[in-house]
Amino acid sequence: MYPIATAKSLEELHAFARAIHEHAQHCAGYPANLDFQLHDFFSWWVTSGLCDLHLNDVGRPEDSSPYQLNTHLFEREVLAHFASLYHFPPDGYWGYITSGSTQGIEQGLLMGRNVLRHIGEPIAYFSEESHYSVKNVLSLIDVEWRVISCLPSGEMDLVDLLNKLDTCRPALVNINIGTTFKGAIDNRKAILHLLATSDLPAHYCHLDAALFGGYLPYIEGESIPHIFFDKLPYDSITVSGHKFLGSPIPVGIFLMQKHHAKQIRTDYVEYLASDNLIIPCSRSSLNTLILWWIVHTKPPEEWRREVQAILENAQYLQDKLQERGYPCWRNPYSNIVYFRCPNTFIRSKWSLPDVMDRFFGKLSHIIAMQHVTSSLIDEFLHDLEGVKALHE
Numbered sequence: 184m185y186p187i188a189t190a191k192s193l194e195e196l197h198a199f200a201r202a203i204h205e206h207a208q209h210c211a212g213y214p215a216n217l218d219f220q221l222h223d224f225f226s227w228w229v230t231s232g233l234c235d236l237h238l239n240d241v242g243r244p245e246d247s248s249p250y251q252l253n254t255h256l257f258e259r260e261v262l263a264h265f266a267s268l269y270h271f272p273p274d275g276y277w278g279y280i281t282s283g284s285t286q287g288i289e290q291g292l293l294m295g296r297n298v299l300r301h302i303g304e305p306i307a308y309f310s311e312e313s314h315y316s317v318k319n320v321l322s323l324i325d326v327e328w329r330v331i332s333c334l335p336s337g338e339m340d341l342v343d344l345l346n347k348l349d350t351c352r353p354a355l356v357n358i359n360i361g362t363t364f365k366g367a368i369d370n371r372k373a374i375l376h377l378l379a380t381s382d383l384p385a386h387y388c389h390l391d392a393a394l395f396g397g398y399l400p401y402i403e404g405e406s407i408p409h410i411f412f413d414k415l416p417y418d419s420i421t422v423s424g425h426k427f428l429g430s431p432i433p434v435g436i437f438l439m440q441k442h443h444a445k446q447i448r449t450d451y452v453e454y455l456a457s458d459n460l461i462i463p464c465s466r467s468s469l470n471t472l473i474l475w476w477i478v479h480t481k482p483p484e485e486w487r488r489e490v491q492a493i494l495e496n497a498q499y500l501q502d503k504l505q506e507r508g509y510p511c512w513r514n515p516y517s518n519i520v521y522f523r524c525p526n527t528f529i530r531s532k533w534s535l536p537d538v539m540d541r542f543f544g545k546l547s548h549i550i551a552m553q554h555v556t557s558s559l560i561d562e563f564l565h566d567l568e569g570v571k572a573l574h575e
């Protein structure tokens with residue numbers, strides 16, 4: 184027996200698991216779906232004996248890797264699923280399964296930089312409400328950037344973009360499809376129009392759709408800010424798998440236009456029999472199998488039902504806060520309700536983040552993920568009432 188299996192160590196682990204379950208009861212401030220069913224998958228993984236082996240998706244999904252303990256076959260199927268969900272032409276995309284949206288942003292902005300450098304040294308543009316990793320990535324890949332202001336809703340201010348745009352150099356643009364804090368969707372159509380009519384030498388648009396990319400394809404209607412590639416093309420997109428879709432391990436999907444992947448010059452890595460296009464070497468096969476399982480076991484009707492539920496619950500929370508005169512806001516098609524920051528007790532009980540906003544002061548938010556039900560929202564409102572009563 185390894186020492187970890189001693190009664191004392193196990194007791195420590197059990198206590199840890201109980202504490203985590205306790206926190207999960209009221210975890211409402213972050214975009215992780217805590218309501219997914221993967222028990223059957225993990226029992227298969229154990230009974231098949233694959234849990235005792237090291238699988239690794241190293242290399243490009245389309246290559247036959249010399250490391251044969253991989254799941255590239257499944258990875259290609261998962262990518263085909265999402266490419267079709269986003270209306271990419273069947274032969275028009277390239278991508279891979281990432282460790283999350285951050286890795287996808289890194290890959291997307293690097294690809295954009297490399298494509299644009301054929302024409303000139305690019306400048307990157309992203310809004311002040313963009314995910315913090317965008318700046319890290321741009322420092323890493325050594326691209327000059329300009330931060331664009333946002334409107335109070337969190338949407339990129341296009342007047343500021345127009346003012347800051349250097350029309351002599353190619354533009355690398357990060358477009359938010361759902362900002363992390365306020366859930367704002369940048370006006371992609373207007374941004375593209377602005378770029379196309381600005382006499383730029385070239386531009387490359389990366390869509391950061393970490394949370395919303397999971398659910399927007401399941402909403403129907405003409406006015407929806409769709410991320411369908413055929414309606415309004417973009418160069419690359421990233422989506423997180425552990426956000427709307429739901430996974431116990433962080434995971435993401437990266438897709439880009441195939442011709443870019445062909446255009447970028449990379450070296451050939453003999454050791455992997457693959458082009459050196461993907462940033463990481465080792466990649467998780469477990470993640471691939473989890474995503475494959477999810478897309479094969481949950482039908483579109485079920486996803487549609489979940490999207491409807493999260494948006495209804497967000498609306499419910501917003502309505503109830505408004506009834507009570509509690510300052511709150513929500514963007515269209517967003518499951519994020521942001522509001523005046525409540526006290527430390529509430530924030531800690533409900534795992535709520537707080538930020539200083541230049542329009543509204545100190546704010547917090549609740550993200551109505553699948554596990555944030557209307558009865559949980561009622562409990563939150565009850566807590567908030569108690570606190571209000573205490574202060575008045």
Ligand SMILES: *Cc1c(COP(=O)(O)O)cnc(C)c1O
Binds near residue numbers: 314393
């Ligand atoms: C969560 C989030 C990210 C980071 O995604 P990870 O999958 O956690 O790396 C990036 N962008 C936005 C808009 C996000 O909400």
